[in-house]
Amino acid sequence: MKKIMVFILISCGLIITLTACNSKENTSIKIAEVTRSLFYAPQYVALEEGFFEEVGLDVELQTTWGGDKTMTALLSEGADMALVGAETSIYVYAQNSKDYAINFAQLTQTDGTFLVAKEPKPNFTWEDLKDTTFLGQRKGGMPQMVGEFVLKQHGINPQTDLDLQQNIEFANIPGAFVSGEAEYVQLFEPTASTFEKEGKGHIVASFGEESGHVPYTVYMTKQSFIDKNKADVEKFTRAIYKAQQWVETHTPEEIAQVIQPYFEDTELEMLTASIERYKSQASFATDPVLDKKEWNNLKKIMNEAGELPEDVPYEELVNTEIAEDVIRN
Template identity: 45%
Template sequence: MLSPFGADKTMTAVLSNQADIGFMGSESSIYTYNEGANDYVVNFAQLTQRAGNFLVSREPIEDFSWEDLKGKSVLGGRKGGMPEMVFEYILKQNGIDPQKDLAIDQSIDFGSTAAAFSGGQGDFTVEFEPGATTLESSGKGYVVASLGKESGYVPYTAFSAKKSYIEKHPDVIQSFTNALQKGMDYVNSHTPEEISKVIQPQFKENDLDTITTIVSRYYEQKTWKEDLIFNQDSFELLQDILEDADELDSRTPYGDLVTTEFAKKAVK
Protein backbone atom coordinates (compact mmCIF):
# COMPACT_ATOMS: atom_id res chain seq x y z
CA MET A 1 0.00 0.00 0.00
CA LEU A 2 1.32 3.44 -0.96
CA SER A 3 0.27 6.62 0.82
CA PRO A 4 1.34 9.50 -1.44
CA PHE A 5 0.30 12.96 -0.30
CA GLY A 6 -1.88 14.74 -2.84
CA ALA A 7 -4.05 13.72 -5.78
CA ASP A 8 -1.28 14.44 -8.29
CA LYS A 9 1.09 11.96 -6.64
CA THR A 10 -1.64 9.34 -6.25
CA MET A 11 -2.54 9.67 -9.92
CA THR A 12 1.12 9.26 -10.88
CA ALA A 13 1.31 6.06 -8.83
CA VAL A 14 -1.75 4.61 -10.58
CA LEU A 15 -0.68 5.61 -14.09
CA SER A 16 2.82 4.21 -13.56
CA ASN A 17 1.43 0.91 -12.21
CA GLN A 18 2.89 1.46 -8.75
CA ALA A 19 -0.68 1.14 -7.49
CA ASP A 20 -3.69 -0.69 -8.93
CA ILE A 21 -6.30 1.47 -7.18
CA GLY A 22 -6.10 5.11 -6.19
CA PHE A 23 -8.03 7.14 -3.65
CA MET A 24 -8.05 10.81 -4.59
CA GLY A 25 -9.98 13.82 -5.71
CA SER A 26 -11.98 13.09 -8.88
CA GLU A 27 -10.67 16.22 -10.58
CA SER A 28 -7.41 14.35 -11.25
CA SER A 29 -9.20 11.87 -13.51
CA ILE A 30 -10.63 14.79 -15.51
CA TYR A 31 -7.22 16.43 -15.90
CA THR A 32 -5.61 13.16 -17.04
CA TYR A 33 -8.39 12.43 -19.52
CA ASN A 34 -8.15 15.91 -21.04
CA GLU A 35 -4.39 15.55 -21.37
CA GLY A 36 -5.04 12.70 -23.81
CA ALA A 37 -4.21 9.59 -21.80
CA ASN A 38 -5.28 6.48 -23.69
CA ASP A 39 -5.52 4.24 -20.66
CA TYR A 40 -7.19 6.83 -18.46
CA VAL A 41 -8.39 6.44 -14.90
CA VAL A 42 -12.06 5.65 -14.21
CA ASN A 43 -13.88 6.39 -10.95
CA PHE A 44 -15.78 3.35 -9.66
CA ALA A 45 -16.67 4.20 -6.04
CA GLN A 46 -17.37 7.65 -4.58
CA LEU A 47 -16.63 7.89 -0.87
CA THR A 48 -17.29 11.48 0.23
CA GLN A 49 -19.89 13.89 -1.07
CA ARG A 50 -18.94 17.02 0.85
CA ALA A 51 -15.77 19.07 1.02
CA GLY A 52 -14.21 18.30 4.38
CA ASN A 53 -12.82 21.71 5.26
CA PHE A 54 -14.10 24.57 7.40
CA LEU A 55 -13.66 28.30 7.61
CA VAL A 56 -12.07 29.24 10.93
CA SER A 57 -12.18 32.78 12.31
CA ARG A 58 -9.80 34.35 14.79
CA GLU A 59 -12.76 35.73 16.72
CA PRO A 60 -16.20 34.20 17.34
CA ILE A 61 -18.82 35.49 14.90
CA GLU A 62 -22.53 35.10 15.51
CA ASP A 63 -24.65 34.81 12.35
CA PHE A 64 -21.61 34.63 10.07
CA SER A 65 -22.08 35.96 6.55
CA TRP A 66 -19.63 35.57 3.67
CA GLU A 67 -19.73 39.36 3.49
CA ASP A 68 -17.70 39.26 6.71
CA LEU A 69 -14.67 38.24 4.63
CA LYS A 70 -14.54 41.49 2.69
CA GLY A 71 -11.32 43.35 3.41
CA LYS A 72 -9.94 40.42 5.43
CA SER A 73 -6.97 38.11 4.96
CA VAL A 74 -7.52 34.36 4.64
CA LEU A 75 -5.03 31.50 4.68
CA GLY A 76 -6.12 29.45 1.66
CA GLY A 77 -4.86 26.57 -0.46
CA ARG A 78 -2.71 26.20 -3.54
CA LYS A 79 -4.02 27.39 -6.89
CA GLY A 80 -5.75 24.58 -8.77
CA GLY A 81 -6.25 22.45 -5.67
CA MET A 82 -9.77 21.41 -4.72
CA PRO A 83 -9.78 23.15 -1.30
CA GLU A 84 -8.99 26.50 -2.90
CA MET A 85 -11.27 25.99 -5.90
CA VAL A 86 -14.23 25.07 -3.69
CA PHE A 87 -13.53 28.07 -1.45
CA GLU A 88 -13.42 30.48 -4.37
CA TYR A 89 -16.52 28.89 -5.92
CA ILE A 90 -18.44 29.54 -2.69
CA LEU A 91 -17.18 33.12 -2.57
CA LYS A 92 -18.38 33.79 -6.11
CA GLN A 93 -21.74 32.15 -5.41
CA ASN A 94 -22.13 34.67 -2.58
CA GLY A 95 -21.14 37.69 -4.67
CA ILE A 96 -17.57 37.92 -3.35
CA ASP A 97 -14.67 38.51 -5.76
CA PRO A 98 -11.74 36.33 -4.57
CA GLN A 99 -9.20 38.64 -6.22
CA LYS A 100 -10.60 42.02 -5.20
CA ASP A 101 -12.72 41.71 -2.07
CA LEU A 102 -10.25 39.92 0.22
CA ALA A 103 -6.63 38.78 0.39
CA ILE A 104 -6.09 35.02 0.09
CA ASP A 105 -2.61 33.85 1.14
CA GLN A 106 -1.69 30.81 -0.94
CA SER A 107 1.99 30.74 0.01
CA ILE A 108 1.73 28.50 3.06
CA ASP A 109 2.14 24.73 2.81
CA PHE A 110 -1.10 22.75 3.12
CA GLY A 111 -0.18 21.16 6.44
CA SER A 112 1.15 24.34 8.01
CA THR A 113 -1.80 26.75 7.80
CA ALA A 114 -3.17 25.93 11.28
CA ALA A 115 0.22 26.58 12.85
CA ALA A 116 0.61 29.81 10.89
CA PHE A 117 -2.85 30.92 12.00
CA SER A 118 -2.01 30.10 15.62
CA GLY A 119 1.10 32.23 15.17
CA GLY A 120 -0.95 35.26 14.19
CA GLN A 121 -1.17 35.09 10.41
CA GLY A 122 -4.53 35.80 8.76
CA ASP A 123 -7.95 36.84 9.98
CA PHE A 124 -9.42 33.52 8.79
CA THR A 125 -8.07 30.18 7.68
CA VAL A 126 -9.52 27.28 5.68
CA GLU A 127 -8.83 24.07 7.59
CA PHE A 128 -9.45 20.35 7.33
CA GLU A 129 -9.71 18.24 10.43
CA PRO A 130 -8.12 17.85 12.89
CA GLY A 131 -6.81 21.40 12.29
CA ALA A 132 -10.19 23.10 12.73
CA THR A 133 -11.03 21.30 15.98
CA THR A 134 -7.51 21.74 17.33
CA LEU A 135 -7.72 25.50 16.81
CA GLU A 136 -11.09 25.60 18.54
CA SER A 137 -10.04 23.47 21.50
CA SER A 138 -6.98 25.65 22.06
CA GLY A 139 -9.09 28.82 21.93
CA LYS A 140 -7.18 30.12 18.94
CA GLY A 141 -9.94 29.84 16.36
CA TYR A 142 -13.67 29.41 15.85
CA VAL A 143 -15.38 27.41 13.10
CA VAL A 144 -17.87 29.76 11.44
CA ALA A 145 -18.77 27.92 8.23
CA SER A 146 -18.57 24.53 6.55
CA LEU A 147 -17.33 24.59 2.97
CA GLY A 148 -18.92 21.19 2.54
CA LYS A 149 -22.39 22.49 3.33
CA GLU A 150 -21.96 25.66 1.31
CA SER A 151 -20.66 24.03 -1.88
CA GLY A 152 -23.29 21.31 -2.15
CA TYR A 153 -22.78 17.64 -2.95
CA VAL A 154 -19.32 17.64 -4.52
CA PRO A 155 -17.65 14.28 -5.31
CA TYR A 156 -14.65 15.21 -3.20
CA THR A 157 -12.97 11.80 -3.03
CA ALA A 158 -13.39 8.58 -4.97
CA PHE A 159 -11.65 5.29 -5.64
CA SER A 160 -10.45 4.81 -9.19
CA ALA A 161 -8.31 2.58 -11.38
CA LYS A 162 -7.04 2.53 -14.93
CA LYS A 163 -9.60 1.52 -17.53
CA SER A 164 -7.51 -1.50 -18.52
CA TYR A 165 -7.20 -2.71 -14.93
CA ILE A 166 -10.96 -2.54 -14.38
CA GLU A 167 -11.56 -4.46 -17.60
CA LYS A 168 -9.01 -7.17 -16.68
CA HIS A 169 -9.88 -7.48 -12.99
CA PRO A 170 -13.60 -6.82 -12.50
CA ASP A 171 -13.69 -9.38 -9.68
CA VAL A 172 -11.05 -7.46 -7.71
CA ILE A 173 -12.87 -4.16 -8.22
CA GLN A 174 -16.18 -5.71 -7.18
CA SER A 175 -14.72 -7.31 -4.04
CA PHE A 176 -13.01 -4.06 -3.12
CA THR A 177 -16.23 -2.09 -3.63
CA ASN A 178 -18.22 -4.63 -1.60
CA ALA A 179 -15.82 -4.13 1.30
CA LEU A 180 -16.14 -0.35 1.03
CA GLN A 181 -19.93 -0.61 1.07
CA LYS A 182 -19.76 -2.65 4.29
CA GLY A 183 -17.83 0.24 5.78
CA MET A 184 -20.47 2.71 4.58
CA ASP A 185 -23.21 0.53 6.05
CA TYR A 186 -21.44 0.58 9.40
CA VAL A 187 -20.99 4.36 9.35
CA ASN A 188 -24.62 4.94 8.51
CA SER A 189 -25.94 2.57 11.17
CA HIS A 190 -23.79 3.68 14.12
CA THR A 191 -23.43 6.86 16.12
CA PRO A 192 -20.41 9.19 15.93
CA GLU A 193 -19.45 8.00 19.43
CA GLU A 194 -19.46 4.36 18.32
CA ILE A 195 -17.54 5.13 15.14
CA SER A 196 -14.95 7.15 17.06
CA LYS A 197 -14.19 4.30 19.44
CA VAL A 198 -13.59 1.94 16.52
CA ILE A 199 -11.26 4.26 14.60
CA GLN A 200 -9.38 5.71 17.60
CA PRO A 201 -6.41 3.28 17.24
CA GLN A 202 -5.76 4.76 13.79
CA PHE A 203 -5.48 8.29 15.21
CA LYS A 204 -3.28 7.91 18.27
CA GLU A 205 -2.26 11.56 18.16
CA ASN A 206 -5.84 12.61 19.06
CA ASP A 207 -7.85 11.78 22.17
CA LEU A 208 -11.31 10.20 21.96
CA ASP A 209 -13.17 13.46 22.65
CA THR A 210 -11.40 15.21 19.77
CA ILE A 211 -12.07 12.33 17.39
CA THR A 212 -15.73 12.27 18.42
CA THR A 213 -16.05 16.01 17.78
CA ILE A 214 -14.54 15.60 14.32
CA VAL A 215 -16.66 12.58 13.38
CA SER A 216 -19.81 14.31 14.66
CA ARG A 217 -19.08 17.36 12.55
CA TYR A 218 -18.63 15.27 9.41
CA TYR A 219 -21.57 13.02 10.30
CA GLU A 220 -24.02 15.88 10.80
CA GLN A 221 -23.29 17.40 7.39
CA LYS A 222 -23.54 14.01 5.63
CA THR A 223 -19.96 13.99 4.41
CA TRP A 224 -20.10 10.28 3.64
CA LYS A 225 -22.49 8.79 1.13
CA GLU A 226 -24.92 6.02 2.04
CA ASP A 227 -23.80 4.18 -1.08
CA LEU A 228 -20.78 4.48 -3.37
CA ILE A 229 -22.68 5.37 -6.55
CA PHE A 230 -21.06 8.32 -8.32
CA ASN A 231 -24.02 10.24 -9.76
CA GLN A 232 -23.85 12.46 -12.82
CA ASP A 233 -25.19 15.60 -11.16
CA SER A 234 -22.27 15.56 -8.71
CA PHE A 235 -19.83 15.02 -11.57
CA GLU A 236 -21.23 18.02 -13.43
CA LEU A 237 -21.04 20.19 -10.29
CA LEU A 238 -17.38 19.23 -10.01
CA GLN A 239 -16.83 20.38 -13.58
CA ASP A 240 -18.70 23.62 -12.84
CA ILE A 241 -16.21 24.30 -10.04
CA LEU A 242 -13.22 23.50 -12.27
CA GLU A 243 -14.56 25.75 -15.02
CA ASP A 244 -15.22 28.53 -12.54
CA ALA A 245 -11.58 28.31 -11.45
CA ASP A 246 -10.34 28.40 -15.09
CA GLU A 247 -8.82 24.95 -14.63
CA LEU A 248 -10.95 23.20 -17.28
CA ASP A 249 -10.64 23.84 -21.02
CA SER A 250 -13.36 21.39 -22.06
CA ARG A 251 -15.91 19.30 -20.18
CA THR A 252 -15.40 15.56 -20.06
CA PRO A 253 -18.05 12.86 -20.60
CA TYR A 254 -19.44 11.33 -17.43
CA GLY A 255 -19.82 7.95 -19.14
CA ASP A 256 -16.10 7.71 -19.86
CA LEU A 257 -14.79 8.66 -16.44
CA VAL A 258 -17.36 7.05 -14.15
CA THR A 259 -18.72 3.54 -13.87
CA THR A 260 -21.52 2.79 -11.39
CA GLU A 261 -21.66 -0.93 -12.19
CA PHE A 262 -19.69 -2.10 -9.15
CA ALA A 263 -21.22 0.33 -6.64
CA LYS A 264 -24.76 -0.65 -7.64
CA LYS A 265 -23.98 -4.36 -7.20
CA ALA A 266 -22.43 -3.67 -3.79
CA VAL A 267 -25.66 -2.21 -2.37
CA LYS A 268 -27.45 -4.96 -0.49
Protein backbone atom coordinates (compact mmCIF):
# COMPACT_ATOMS: atom_id res chain seq x y z
CA MET A 1 0.00 0.00 0.00
CA LYS A 2 2.84 2.35 0.91
CA LYS A 3 4.55 1.63 -2.42
CA ILE A 4 1.36 2.50 -4.27
CA MET A 5 1.02 5.78 -2.35
CA VAL A 6 4.65 6.67 -3.04
CA PHE A 7 4.15 5.95 -6.75
CA ILE A 8 1.01 8.14 -6.84
CA LEU A 9 2.79 10.98 -5.06
CA ILE A 10 5.75 10.78 -7.44
CA SER A 11 3.41 10.68 -10.44
CA CYS A 12 1.51 13.69 -9.12
CA GLY A 13 4.79 15.51 -8.58
CA LEU A 14 5.84 14.83 -12.14
CA ILE A 15 2.48 16.00 -13.48
CA ILE A 16 2.68 19.21 -11.44
CA THR A 17 6.26 19.83 -12.63
CA LEU A 18 5.38 19.23 -16.29
CA THR A 19 2.30 21.41 -16.03
CA ALA A 20 4.35 24.19 -14.48
CA CYS A 21 6.91 23.93 -17.30
CA ASN A 22 4.26 23.93 -20.00
CA SER A 23 2.40 26.86 -18.47
CA LYS A 24 5.43 29.12 -18.60
CA GLU A 25 4.29 32.19 -20.48
CA ASN A 26 6.12 33.78 -23.37
CA THR A 27 7.47 37.30 -22.98
CA SER A 28 5.24 39.94 -24.56
CA ILE A 29 6.88 42.44 -26.91
CA LYS A 30 4.99 45.42 -28.35
CA ILE A 31 6.13 46.57 -31.81
CA ALA A 32 5.16 49.84 -33.48
CA GLU A 33 5.61 49.74 -37.28
CA VAL A 34 5.74 53.07 -39.07
CA THR A 35 3.30 51.89 -41.76
CA ARG A 36 1.83 48.68 -43.15
CA SER A 37 3.96 47.76 -46.15
CA LEU A 38 4.96 44.55 -47.92
CA PHE A 39 8.39 46.20 -47.88
CA TYR A 40 8.47 44.66 -44.40
CA ALA A 41 7.75 41.13 -45.65
CA PRO A 42 10.32 39.41 -43.37
CA GLN A 43 8.52 40.76 -40.31
CA TYR A 44 5.17 39.31 -41.41
CA VAL A 45 6.86 36.02 -42.27
CA ALA A 46 8.28 35.87 -38.73
CA LEU A 47 4.79 36.44 -37.33
CA GLU A 48 2.97 33.99 -39.61
CA GLU A 49 5.57 31.22 -39.47
CA GLY A 50 5.75 31.31 -35.67
CA PHE A 51 9.42 32.32 -35.47
CA PHE A 52 8.79 34.63 -32.50
CA GLU A 53 6.93 31.92 -30.57
CA GLU A 54 9.83 29.54 -31.20
CA VAL A 55 12.12 31.79 -29.18
CA GLY A 56 9.56 32.43 -26.43
CA LEU A 57 8.09 35.77 -27.52
CA ASP A 58 4.52 36.92 -28.05
CA VAL A 59 4.70 39.90 -30.43
CA GLU A 60 1.90 42.45 -30.49
CA LEU A 61 2.04 44.53 -33.69
CA GLN A 62 0.55 47.99 -34.04
CA THR A 63 0.73 50.29 -37.07
CA THR A 64 1.40 53.88 -36.03
CA TRP A 65 1.31 55.58 -39.46
CA GLY A 66 4.20 58.02 -39.45
CA GLY A 67 7.72 58.40 -38.08
CA ASP A 68 6.75 61.01 -35.47
CA LYS A 69 3.89 58.91 -34.10
CA THR A 70 6.09 55.81 -34.08
CA MET A 71 8.84 57.47 -32.07
CA THR A 72 6.29 58.97 -29.69
CA ALA A 73 4.96 55.46 -29.04
CA LEU A 74 8.50 54.17 -28.40
CA LEU A 75 9.68 57.00 -26.17
CA SER A 76 6.46 57.08 -24.14
CA GLU A 77 6.64 53.29 -23.63
CA GLY A 78 3.55 52.70 -25.74
CA ALA A 79 5.80 50.27 -27.61
CA ASP A 80 8.90 48.29 -26.63
CA MET A 81 10.46 48.44 -30.09
CA ALA A 82 9.87 50.43 -33.27
CA LEU A 83 10.24 49.55 -36.94
CA VAL A 84 11.01 52.86 -38.60
CA GLY A 85 13.64 54.71 -40.61
CA ALA A 86 17.05 55.01 -38.92
CA GLU A 87 16.98 58.78 -39.45
CA THR A 88 14.43 59.10 -36.63
CA SER A 89 16.99 57.89 -34.10
CA ILE A 90 19.27 60.76 -35.17
CA TYR A 91 16.45 63.29 -34.75
CA VAL A 92 15.75 62.02 -31.23
CA TYR A 93 19.44 62.01 -30.29
CA ALA A 94 19.83 65.61 -31.48
CA GLN A 95 17.09 66.67 -29.04
CA ASN A 96 19.43 65.71 -26.17
CA SER A 97 17.27 62.78 -25.13
CA LYS A 98 18.76 61.02 -22.10
CA ASP A 99 17.33 57.63 -23.07
CA TYR A 100 17.66 57.68 -26.84
CA ALA A 101 16.80 55.03 -29.43
CA ILE A 102 19.39 52.42 -30.43
CA ASN A 103 19.29 50.72 -33.85
CA PHE A 104 19.86 47.00 -33.27
CA ALA A 105 18.48 45.15 -36.33
CA GLN A 106 18.11 46.21 -39.94
CA LEU A 107 15.15 44.97 -41.99
CA THR A 108 15.41 46.77 -45.34
CA GLN A 109 18.56 48.06 -47.02
CA THR A 110 17.35 50.15 -49.97
CA ASP A 111 14.71 52.77 -50.60
CA GLY A 112 11.35 51.13 -51.25
CA THR A 113 9.74 53.71 -53.52
CA PHE A 114 9.29 53.90 -57.28
CA LEU A 115 8.86 56.83 -59.62
CA VAL A 116 5.44 56.62 -61.22
CA ALA A 117 4.40 58.76 -64.19
CA LYS A 118 0.80 59.57 -65.00
CA GLU A 119 1.39 59.00 -68.72
CA PRO A 120 3.38 56.20 -70.42
CA LYS A 121 7.10 57.01 -70.73
CA PRO A 122 8.68 54.24 -72.84
CA ASN A 123 11.88 56.26 -73.31
CA PHE A 124 12.01 57.86 -69.87
CA THR A 125 15.07 59.82 -68.78
CA TRP A 126 15.44 61.76 -65.55
CA GLU A 127 15.58 64.96 -67.60
CA ASP A 128 11.86 64.42 -68.28
CA LEU A 129 11.15 65.53 -64.71
CA LYS A 130 12.27 69.11 -65.33
CA ASP A 131 9.45 71.67 -65.37
CA THR A 132 6.90 69.12 -64.16
CA THR A 133 4.83 68.77 -60.99
CA PHE A 134 6.25 66.06 -58.72
CA LEU A 135 4.23 64.75 -55.77
CA GLY A 136 6.84 63.77 -53.20
CA GLN A 137 6.83 62.33 -49.69
CA ARG A 138 6.88 64.03 -46.27
CA LYS A 139 9.75 66.47 -45.71
CA GLY A 140 12.46 65.02 -43.47
CA GLY A 141 11.40 61.39 -44.00
CA MET A 142 13.60 58.83 -45.72
CA PRO A 143 11.48 58.51 -48.90
CA GLN A 144 11.66 62.24 -49.57
CA MET A 145 15.34 62.60 -48.66
CA VAL A 146 16.30 59.67 -50.89
CA GLY A 147 14.08 61.05 -53.64
CA GLU A 148 15.85 64.42 -53.55
CA PHE A 149 19.25 62.71 -53.33
CA VAL A 150 18.57 60.70 -56.49
CA LEU A 151 17.28 63.74 -58.36
CA LYS A 152 20.46 65.64 -57.52
CA GLN A 153 22.53 62.65 -58.68
CA HIS A 154 20.89 63.16 -62.08
CA GLY A 155 21.54 66.90 -62.16
CA ILE A 156 18.06 67.98 -61.09
CA ASN A 157 17.55 70.60 -58.38
CA PRO A 158 14.34 69.57 -56.57
CA GLN A 159 13.65 73.14 -55.45
CA THR A 160 14.17 74.97 -58.75
CA ASP A 161 13.90 72.51 -61.64
CA LEU A 162 10.41 71.21 -60.85
CA ASP A 163 7.32 71.90 -58.78
CA LEU A 164 7.91 69.69 -55.73
CA GLN A 165 4.80 69.17 -53.61
CA GLN A 166 5.30 67.90 -50.06
CA ASN A 167 2.10 68.98 -48.32
CA ILE A 168 0.11 65.74 -48.67
CA GLU A 169 -0.21 63.22 -45.82
CA PHE A 170 1.44 59.86 -46.55
CA ALA A 171 -1.84 57.91 -46.67
CA ASN A 172 -3.41 60.43 -49.05
CA ILE A 173 -0.62 60.64 -51.63
CA PRO A 174 -1.96 57.93 -54.01
CA GLY A 175 -5.42 59.50 -54.14
CA ALA A 176 -3.99 62.99 -54.57
CA PHE A 177 -1.95 61.80 -57.54
CA VAL A 178 -4.95 60.23 -59.28
CA SER A 179 -7.23 63.24 -58.76
CA GLY A 180 -4.63 65.99 -59.01
CA GLU A 181 -2.42 67.65 -61.59
CA ALA A 182 0.89 66.05 -60.60
CA GLU A 183 2.67 64.33 -63.49
CA TYR A 184 4.95 62.20 -61.29
CA VAL A 185 4.69 60.64 -57.85
CA GLN A 186 6.89 58.62 -55.49
CA LEU A 187 5.05 55.44 -54.38
CA PHE A 188 5.68 52.23 -52.44
CA GLU A 189 4.56 48.79 -53.49
CA PRO A 190 2.00 47.36 -53.99
CA THR A 191 0.42 50.75 -54.80
CA ALA A 192 2.86 51.42 -57.65
CA SER A 193 2.14 48.08 -59.37
CA THR A 194 -1.59 48.40 -58.69
CA PHE A 195 -1.67 51.80 -60.36
CA GLU A 196 0.17 50.36 -63.33
CA LYS A 197 -2.28 47.47 -63.65
CA GLU A 198 -5.29 49.82 -63.39
CA GLY A 199 -3.83 52.31 -65.87
CA LYS A 200 -3.56 55.07 -63.28
CA GLY A 201 0.20 55.34 -63.59
CA HIS A 202 3.35 53.82 -65.06
CA ILE A 203 6.50 52.79 -63.15
CA VAL A 204 9.46 54.43 -64.86
CA ALA A 205 12.30 54.16 -62.29
CA SER A 206 13.31 52.74 -58.91
CA PHE A 207 14.70 55.02 -56.22
CA GLY A 208 16.06 51.93 -54.44
CA GLU A 209 18.23 50.96 -57.39
CA GLU A 210 19.52 54.53 -57.74
CA SER A 211 20.35 55.34 -54.11
CA GLY A 212 22.45 52.33 -53.05
CA HIS A 213 22.35 50.59 -49.66
CA VAL A 214 21.01 52.55 -46.73
CA PRO A 215 19.45 51.56 -43.35
CA TYR A 216 16.02 52.41 -44.65
CA THR A 217 13.95 50.55 -42.06
CA VAL A 218 15.36 49.22 -38.80
CA TYR A 219 14.27 47.94 -35.44
CA MET A 220 15.21 50.25 -32.60
CA THR A 221 14.55 50.43 -28.89
CA LYS A 222 15.62 52.58 -25.99
CA GLN A 223 18.99 51.88 -24.40
CA SER A 224 17.25 51.31 -21.07
CA PHE A 225 15.17 48.53 -22.64
CA ILE A 226 18.30 46.79 -23.92
CA ASP A 227 19.93 47.13 -20.50
CA LYS A 228 16.96 45.46 -18.78
CA ASN A 229 15.87 43.01 -21.48
CA LYS A 230 18.93 42.14 -23.57
CA ALA A 231 18.00 38.44 -23.73
CA ASP A 232 14.59 39.31 -25.21
CA VAL A 233 16.17 41.68 -27.74
CA GLU A 234 18.48 38.82 -28.76
CA LYS A 235 15.53 36.45 -29.11
CA PHE A 236 13.67 38.98 -31.23
CA THR A 237 16.68 39.50 -33.47
CA ARG A 238 17.10 35.75 -33.83
CA ALA A 239 13.51 35.41 -35.09
CA ILE A 240 13.97 38.29 -37.54
CA TYR A 241 17.22 36.79 -38.86
CA LYS A 242 15.47 33.46 -39.43
CA ALA A 243 12.72 35.27 -41.33
CA GLN A 244 15.28 37.17 -43.42
CA GLN A 245 16.92 33.90 -44.42
CA TRP A 246 13.50 32.39 -45.15
CA VAL A 247 12.63 35.27 -47.48
CA GLU A 248 16.01 34.99 -49.18
CA THR A 249 15.52 31.29 -49.96
CA HIS A 250 11.84 31.29 -50.94
CA THR A 251 10.10 32.46 -54.09
CA PRO A 252 8.01 35.63 -54.34
CA GLU A 253 4.93 33.40 -54.74
CA GLU A 254 5.68 31.53 -51.50
CA ILE A 255 6.34 34.76 -49.62
CA ALA A 256 3.14 36.36 -50.93
CA GLN A 257 1.04 33.40 -49.81
CA VAL A 258 2.44 33.62 -46.27
CA ILE A 259 2.01 37.37 -45.78
CA GLN A 260 -1.32 37.82 -47.61
CA PRO A 261 -3.32 38.00 -44.32
CA TYR A 262 -1.66 41.39 -43.75
CA PHE A 263 -2.79 42.66 -47.17
CA GLU A 264 -6.29 41.28 -47.59
CA ASP A 265 -7.29 43.96 -50.09
CA THR A 266 -4.41 43.14 -52.45
CA GLU A 267 -4.60 40.29 -54.94
CA LEU A 268 -2.06 37.51 -54.53
CA GLU A 269 -0.79 38.11 -58.05
CA MET A 270 -0.09 41.76 -57.26
CA LEU A 271 1.66 40.91 -53.99
CA THR A 272 3.85 38.41 -55.83
CA ALA A 273 4.83 40.94 -58.50
CA SER A 274 5.67 43.57 -55.90
CA ILE A 275 7.78 41.19 -53.80
CA GLU A 276 9.61 40.04 -56.91
CA ARG A 277 10.43 43.67 -57.68
CA TYR A 278 11.85 44.19 -54.18
CA LYS A 279 13.80 40.93 -54.23
CA SER A 280 15.31 41.75 -57.63
CA GLN A 281 16.81 44.97 -56.29
CA ALA A 282 17.91 43.39 -52.96
CA SER A 283 15.68 45.60 -50.82
CA PHE A 284 15.24 42.97 -48.09
CA ALA A 285 18.32 42.75 -45.86
CA THR A 286 19.55 39.17 -45.60
CA ASP A 287 20.88 39.68 -42.06
CA PRO A 288 20.14 42.20 -39.29
CA VAL A 289 23.56 43.90 -39.15
CA LEU A 290 23.55 47.64 -39.90
CA ASP A 291 27.06 48.32 -41.14
CA LYS A 292 29.02 51.56 -40.97
CA LYS A 293 29.04 52.16 -44.74
CA GLU A 294 25.24 52.14 -44.78
CA TRP A 295 25.12 54.50 -41.80
CA ASN A 296 27.47 56.94 -43.51
CA ASN A 297 25.36 56.79 -46.68
CA LEU A 298 22.31 57.66 -44.57
CA LYS A 299 24.07 60.69 -43.09
CA LYS A 300 25.21 61.79 -46.54
CA ILE A 301 21.62 61.66 -47.85
CA MET A 302 20.32 63.54 -44.80
CA ASN A 303 23.05 66.15 -45.07
CA GLU A 304 22.35 66.83 -48.74
CA ALA A 305 18.67 67.23 -47.90
CA GLY A 306 19.58 69.75 -45.19
CA GLU A 307 18.05 67.49 -42.52
CA LEU A 308 21.13 66.22 -40.62
CA PRO A 309 20.97 68.00 -37.23
CA GLU A 310 24.44 66.82 -36.19
CA ASP A 311 27.09 64.30 -37.16
CA VAL A 312 26.13 61.40 -34.87
CA PRO A 313 28.82 58.70 -34.57
CA TYR A 314 27.91 55.21 -35.75
CA GLU A 315 29.00 53.70 -32.44
CA GLU A 316 26.64 55.97 -30.53
CA LEU A 317 23.34 54.90 -32.09
CA VAL A 318 24.04 51.48 -33.63
CA ASN A 319 24.38 48.23 -31.69
CA THR A 320 25.73 45.44 -33.91
CA GLU A 321 26.82 43.18 -31.05
CA ILE A 322 23.39 41.57 -30.71
CA ALA A 323 22.95 40.88 -34.44
CA GLU A 324 26.50 39.61 -34.82
CA ASP A 325 26.06 37.20 -31.89
CA VAL A 326 22.83 35.91 -33.41
CA ILE A 327 24.51 35.24 -36.76
CA ARG A 328 27.51 33.58 -35.12
CA ASN A 329 25.36 31.25 -33.05
